[in-house]
Amino acid sequence: MSHPGTLTEHGFDPHFLNKYASLMAGGNGYLGIRASHEEDYTEQVRGMYLAGIYHRATADDINELINLPDIIGMRIELNGEIFSLLAGTIVEYRRELKMKNGELLRDLVWQSPLGGRYHIISRRQMAASPLQLVISQLEITPLDIPCHLQIMTGIDATQTNFGRQHLNETEVRVFEQQYLQGSYRTTDNQQEVVITSYCQLPDNVRSSFSAKNRRLMQHIDVSLESHHTFQMSKISWVASSLDNGYSAETFATDCLNHLKQQVQHGYSTITARSEQCWQTYWQKARVELDSDQPQDQQALDFALYHLAGMTPAHSELCSIAAKGLTGEGYKGHVFWDTEIFLLPFHLLTQPKIARQLLRYRYLHLQQAEEKAHRNGYRGALFPWESAFSGEEETPEFAAINIRTGLRQRVASAIAEHHIVADIAYATVGYYQATHDHDFMRQEGVTLLQKTAEFWLSRATEVNGRWEILNVIGPDEYTEHINNNAYTNYMAHYNVQQALAFMQQYGKIDTAFEIQANDFLHRLYLPEPDDHHVIPQDDSFFSKPTIDLSRYKAHQGSQSILLDYSRAEVNEMQILKQADVIMLLHLLPELFDAQIKAANFAYYEPRTIHDSSLSKAIHAIIASQQQSELAYQLYQQACLIDLGPDPHSSDEGIHAASLGAIWLGALFGFAGLHYQQGELHLNPRLPIQWQQLRFPLNWRGQQLFFTLTQNQIQIDGVWSEPLTIYIAGQAHTITQPSTINRNENNENCYCA
Amino acid sequence: MSHPGTLTEHGFDPHFLNKYASLMAGGNGYLGIRASHEEDYTEQVRGMYLAGIYHRATADDINELINLPDIIGMRIELNGEIFSLLAGTIVEYRRELKMKNGELLRDLVWQSPLGGRYHIISRRQMAASPLQLVISQLEITPLDIPCHLQIMTGIDATQTNFGRQHLNETEVRVFEQQYLQGSYRTTDNQQEVVITSYCQLPDNVRSSFSAKNRRLMQHIDVSLESHHTFQMSKISWVASSLDNGYSAETFATDCLNHLKQQVQHGYSTITARSEQCWQTYWQKARVELDSDQPQDQQALDFALYHLAGMTPAHSELCSIAAKGLTGEGYKGHVFWDTEIFLLPFHLLTQPKIARQLLRYRYLHLQQAEEKAHRNGYRGALFPWESAFSGEEETPEFAAINIRTGLRQRVASAIAEHHIVADIAYATVGYYQATHDHDFMRQEGVTLLQKTAEFWLSRATEVNGRWEILNVIGPDEYTEHINNNAYTNYMAHYNVQQALAFMQQYGKIDTAFEIQANDFLHRLYLPEPDDHHVIPQDDSFFSKPTIDLSRYKAHQGSQSILLDYSRAEVNEMQILKQADVIMLLHLLPELFDAQIKAANFAYYEPRTIHDSSLSKAIHAIIASQQQSELAYQLYQQACLIDLGPDPHSSDEGIHAASLGAIWLGALFGFAGLHYQQGELHLNPRLPIQWQQLRFPLNWRGQQLFFTLTQNQIQIDGVWSEPLTIYIAGQAHTITQPSTINRNENNENCYCA
Known part of the structure; x- marks a missing residue:
């Protein structure tokens, strides 16, 4: 495997501050830190977030991921001039995120307005292990004249979520004239966060400490000769009351001791250990391309870099926030994005993580059942948005x-x-890819049963059939409609799978069986019309259409809402995002090629793609028919974060869309499918791609695939004979093999 | 009267951002706004404060003056370049505060890093009437090339008090596509603040509105030809639930209507009306100098400018914060500063304000009595720091x-x-300067009685005399001492005056009379020792001394606390500020010239002047003996805010020290005194001053004094014969007169 590449910012532009702060953010699933510069800029939004540490500022607010006290900021003064790239001259500038190990590097030469040039290098990394550890390094070399260097850095608790404060500063301390510690509690006193920091300085460097106005600061004062380099490291330990083994009495002391231990290990030991973790990750997960277009590989690396950083693999008490741990968009809440857009990647690379994500839902069944009950239903109605409590x-x-x-x-x-059916769908998928009976017997079956019970109570009998009324499907520009095709088909699948698995594990009861069978037989499943198009809902076809080209030109911005109210949009054939197309992606075996083509042709022109969840799914469906269009859509999907819009990602990266970059490559161009229990591949690479390589963890076996248009090579070691369907045809192999297929894509033979 | 001058900032230096934001702050006693620039800078602390609008963020915090949503900020983009004086080139720059009318003007030419030059002028003013009104103007002229100008301004509620948030955003609105309104409530739901803003724009200028993340913003988009000037005005109405006639139901609508009315008046009408108010103020208050040193006049104008801005003359429910309404230092709390350092100015220029400041104490007698009771005393123990509740x-x-x-x-x-005796002292002074029997009969006598009762209960009988044990005097570097001379003498004065006024108004009761007389006869009043020095307290003379020169060199910074703990400082002869010297200033008739000289000689070398309350009081005592030294001390006192230290005033101007600039001129160099009931003057001008002119309101009569070293001219109109003591000798005059005095300063004659 070659190394994942770098994401590079070639120049400094204040308009792009927050885009790059999100794109280059660091994360290890436990902690996320935005890639803010050391020095402050007025529009730069700093951010540090701990998975699961949410708080509601007031009764009128909602729970949000707390923006924690900052440890990145450094006020640097060079011969009395406050260092800022807005002032003076930027002689050289390069910032890059090394996706192979998460190191953020900035290397620049700055000429002060007073005249001298300074070479300034900073590095930053969140340790992959232990997760609480953040390390950074700063090097400053005056190139022309001696320098009186002053640095102020520490723990700054003036940070807010856009003006909302969630934390009380309960204690600030300096231990042994070198360790800074700030202890904070949420204002509701439910959670504690302790941040401990240490600056490793050259001998004989003076520093002093201050604590005022929620800022605990170390003031460093150095006289530097020209061409001599000052170097410092800052090592911080960021921990919370959600940590395993948390004890209120000893927590601050424990944190201090942890930090001291890491300080003893030293910077290079920490980075080496972290690099090892990253290497293991990439071996299990990296998708590699031979492509004419190098940005395709970069998009995949970028997606997988963030998929690692956003995912709280350390704890089943948390799930994945809509912006990961890179910003405050959607308040850090968890949506269906997790199960439908993100879980498949984990399932097929690190299935333990997929299990944990499902466990997160399982552990919050009580809240889902209470929500169902409050709304007059049975079973489990999972929240549309959830945070820590469920x-x-x-x-x-x-x-x-x-x-x-x-x-x-x-x-x-x-x-x-x-979302109820989406969680059930992911549960079935988990089982199919793992055959994890332990999980399925208990958590899996329970999830399927409770979600199915919800649908049984949710349906309404209308003229002798079951209908599902007054819902919102994936397309949120169409609200409160009846018999949304996506919802009805997915509910059907949910109940069907619940019945099957309850029977399989002997957990069926007769009353459920009777009701479920009746539901399955009499649930209305919207059929394709004469033109093979499935109606998105009962009323959709009766609504007028308008020319959407100008809104599609500004997709992602919801610009249509500037011209029409939501109520007006609701009454037109306008889609925010994939809806029927989403259904075709999830349950492809229910619909033939003609139906897929007809629905794509009908719905895509009516879809603005104002949701980041839309483009890549369209690419998947397109890939089954029109390779060139699919590739165009895929490349556009890759630009949701990486594109030129300076503000597209200000509030964080688009987690689900990054999952969809992986989905697009594997479910789209590799033709991956496994929901029915068999591993299917059906390569339909864009002509720009000569080869596609990826690992897959299939039922505990680590496989490596190398795909070209006409050949599939399977590497790895497995004990039982492995059956893989290539373009629908089964191949059972016992050892690494290459499977060729002939030109009409229908007959293959093993080599 | 000539016009008060301007305070000018000749260049832009980010190190001085917060100093000038305080020094050039605008205020009308109701509302204060820091002189932040329109554009943001990372270290620039914006601030807008309403008198009396305090809040406690959490139970562990203390009440603080709320930093309100910002209306000053403007994000200006010129041909895509975000305007910042850190970037590009500052071709011309001048910022000035016109103290005659409170207008803040910035006039600059900026060359963008992209090349074009822009002439940018901004003006800002808080209306002197109505108090809720804030107006500003912005003019931009591209000098070289056409300009695509984008401005974003509005109401920004992400403001915090260094990270503490006090307000919930309850509603944000845009009315009639032009009026912005944000409604906010303190999180304890006790107070409401409503801010309404309007931008007057040239015809055909497009703008749009947004509300997100606590920011309600107007986005203005203009295409400008070269040499064409864009001008906009912003008119805002800032109001709170403390306003007269507040009604929760109609408040937001009322505010909108008030703003609309002002918008109809227009910018120039508002400024003209405001200027009239300022002119009246300066006529009543301005102190004018003929001095070799122009900075003396500037310091006096600066002091009086802020004395107007800091004082909530509109409401007796508020008093003066330690930093006025210019910053968050001391959380906006009210100290003895008000009665001892600030009230005399108001008393002798606008006595109604002095009455209101005493009414503030009177209205909070209940809380003071409760505090006394909780501490085991009788009478009224006023809080050391108070805010809105008392x-x-x-x-x-x-x-x-x-x-x-x-x-x-x-x-x-x-x-x-x-502070208890200080309030009583100010009450007596108020009576002496006004003969306001209405006030004295009710509020005045009650204040004197309740404060006296406190001292009667506070004293301890020790060996047959009353002592006052375990106090802190004005010098806060000496804590928990017995028989602080200042405290004992002032307590004696308090009880003595209470007795006299209770008798005068027939409000005496026998029990009080007996106890008070006993207290007055047996209270221990520390006598001067053989060297004529009064011991600051029982133990002071027994403590060791150290060389203070290096700490005096950094006075105001409390640098001694870097070397010694507070406990250690407490055990040495080290004064933070005037203590016995303060006593000599307040009760000068009790001590002869020899005692004053001896105490000055003893205590000044032991005083670091780490308090801003110290220097000017020393100047007053010195002026009675050593004119040159007095002038030096006075000039140093004038530099507390105006001096070169870039951070001396970051958290606001030093309100009491500004009062002391006026005290130093009048009580020092003019030799003013009236506490005993007669109006005394005794000019001892520094040789640098040829003439000193000031108005005085004495018992309802508006007098104007012109002093030279040997002549006092008294102008004005008065009905009753007026008796003035010049250097101790009574002169009764019935019309404007000039009084000469001979060279030995002892005999005068009227001309």
Whole structure:
């Protein structure tokens, strides 16, 4: 395997500060830190977040991922001039994120307005192990004249979530004239965060300490000769009351001791250990391309870099936030994105993580059952948005309409119910790819049964059939409709799979069986019309259409809402994102090629792609028919974060869309499918790709695939004969093999 | 009267951002706004404060003056370049505060890093009437090339008090596509603040609105030809639930209507009306000098400018914060500063304000009596620090010692009791200068009686005499001592005056009379020793001395606490500030010239002047003996805010020290005194001053004084014969007169 590449920022532009702060953010699933510069800029939003550390500032607010006290900031003064890239001259500048190990490097030469040039290098890394550890290094070399260097850095608890404060500063300390420690509690006193920092300085460097206005700071004062380099490291330990073994009495002391131990290990030992973890990760996960277009490989590396950083693999008490741990968008809440867009990647690379993500849902079944009960249903109605408690976190009302003063009720929590089936779908997928009976016997079957029970109670009998009324499907520009195709098919699948697995594990009861069978036989599943198009819902076809080209040109910005109210959009054939197309992706075996083509042709022109979840899924469906269009859509999907818009990612990367970059390559161009229990591949590489290589963990076996348009090479070691379907045809192999297929893609033979 | 001058900042230096933001702050006693630039800078602390609008963020915090949502900030983009004086080139720069009318003007030419030059002028003013009104103007002229100008401004509620958030955003609105309104409530739901803003724009200028992350913003987009000027005005109405006639139901609408009315008046009408108010103020208050040193006049104008801005003359529910309304230092709390350092100025220029400041204490007698009761005393023990409620606001513990983790108990609330006598002293002074029987009969006598009762209960009988044990005098480097001379003499004065006024108004009761007389006869009043020096307290003379020169060289910085603990400082002859000297200033008639000279000679070398309250009081005592030294001390006192230290005033101007600039001129160099009921003057001008002119309101009569070293001219109109003591000799005049005095300063004659 070659190394994952770097993401490079070639120049400094204040318009792009927050885009790059998100794109180059560091994370290890436990802790995330935005790639802010050491020095402050007025529009730069610093951010450090701990998975699961949410708080509601006031009763009128909602739980949000707390923006923690900052440890990255450094005020650097060079001969009395405050270092800022806005002032003086940038002689050289390069910033890069090394995706192979998560190191963020900035290397620049700055000429002060007072005249001297300075070479400034900074490095930063979040340790892959232990997760609480953050390390950084700063080097400054005056190139022309001696320098009086002053640095102020420490722990800055003036950080807020855009003005909302969640933490009380309970104690600030300096131990042994070198270790800084700030202890913070959420204002509701439920969680504690302790940050401990140490600056490793050259001998004879003076420093002093101050604590004022929520800032615990170390002031470093150095006289440097020209061409001599000052180097310092800052090592921090960021921990919370969610940590294993947390004890309120000893926590601060424990943190201090942990930090001291790491300080003894030293910077290079820590980075070497971290690099080893990253290397293991990439071996298990990296997708490699031979492509004419190098940005395709970069997009995949970028996606997988963030997929590692966003995922709280250390704890089944947390799941994946919509922006990972890179920003405050969507308040750090967890959506269906996790199960549908992100879980498959983990399932096929590190299935233990997929298990944990499902365990997160399982552990919050009680809250889901309570929500169902409150809404008059049975079973489990999982929250549309969740955080740490598993309660529904969707705001009851949208932001105020500043013109009318009215707040529109947010309907997702009360109607976007497909998330229930999405969790069931992921549960089945988990089983199919792992055959993890231990999980399935207990958590899996329970999840399937409770979700199925929800649908049984959710359906309404209309003229002798079961219908599912008043829902929102994946397309959120169409609210409160009846018999959304996606929802109905997915609910059907949910109940069907529950029945099957309950029977398989002997957990069936007759009443459920009777009701489930009745539901499966009489649930209305919208059929394709004469033109092979499946109606998105009962009323969709009756609505007018408008020319969407100008909104599609500004996709992702919801610009249509500047011209039309939500209510007006609701009454037109306008899709925010994949809906029927999403269904075709998840349950492909239910629909033939003609139906897929017809629905793509019908719905794509009506879809603005204002959701980041849309493009890559369209690419997957397109890949089955039109390779060139699929590749175009895929490349556009790769630009959701990496594109030129300076503000697309200000509030964090788009977690689900990064998952979808992986989905697009594997479910799209590799033709991967396994939901029915068999491992399917069907390569349909874009002509720009000569080869596609990826590892897959299939039922405990570590496989490596190398795909070209006409050949599939399977490497790895496995004990039982392995059956793989290539373009629908079964191949059973016992050792590494290469499978060729002939030109009409229908007959293959093993070599 | 000539016009008050300007305070000018000749260049832009980021190190001085917060100093000038305080020095050039605008205020009208109701509202204060720091002189932040329109554009953001990372270290620039914006601030807007409403008198009386305090809040305690959490139970562990203390009440602080809330830093309100910002209306000053403007993000200006010129041909895509974000305007910042750190970038590009500053071709011309001048910022000035016009003290005659409070207008803040910035006039600059900036060359963008992209090349074009822009002439940018901004003006800002807080209306003197109505107090809720803030107006500003922005002019931009591209000098070289056409310009695509983008401005974002509005109401930014991400403001915090160094990370503490006090306000919930309850509603944000845009009315009629032009009026922005944000409504905020303190998180304890006790107070409401509503900010309404309007931008007056040239016709055909497009703008749009957004509300996100606590920012309600107007986005203005203009295409400008070269040499064409874009001008906009922003008019804002900032109001709170403390306003007269507040009604929760109609408040937001009322605010909108008030703003609309002002918008109709227009910018120039508002500024003209405001200027009129300022002119009236300066006529009543301005002190004018003919001096060799122009900075003396500037210091006086600066002091009086801020004395107007800091004083909540509109409401007796508020008093003057230690930093006025210019910053967050001392959390906006009210100290003895008000009665001893600030009230005399108001008393002799606008006595109604002095009355209101005393009414503030009177209205909070209940809280003072409760505090006395809780501490085991009778009468009224006023809080050392107070805010809106009149409760004690002094933090129970000082900031944590970051090395030991211990918090030292703040002793001021439990021992700095002289504030009780200080309030009584100001009450008597108010009567003497006004003969306001209405006030004295009710509020005045009650204040004197309740404060006297406190001292009667506070004293301890020791060996047959009353002593006052375990106090802190004005010198806060000496804590928990017995018989602080200042405290004992002032307590004696308090009881003596209470007795006299209670008798005068027939409000005496026998029990009080007996106890008070006993107290007055047997209270221990420390006598001067053989060297004529009054012991600051019982133990002071027994303590060792150290060389203070290096700490005096860094006075104001409390640098001694870097070398010694507070406990150690307490055990040495080290004064933070005037203590016995303060006593000599307040009760000068009790001590002869020899005693004054001896005490000055003894205590000044032992005083670091780490308090801003110290230097000017020393100048007053010195002026009675050594004119040159007095002038030196006075000039140093004038530099507390205006001096070269870039960070001396970051957290706001030093309100009491500004009052002391006026005290130094009048009580020092003019020899003013009136506490005993007669108006005394005794000019002892420094040789640098040829003439000193000032108005005085004496018992309802508006007098104007013109002083030279040997002549006093009195102008004005008065009905009753007016008796003035010049250098101790009475002169009764019935019309404007000039009084000469002979060279030995003892005999004068009227001309």
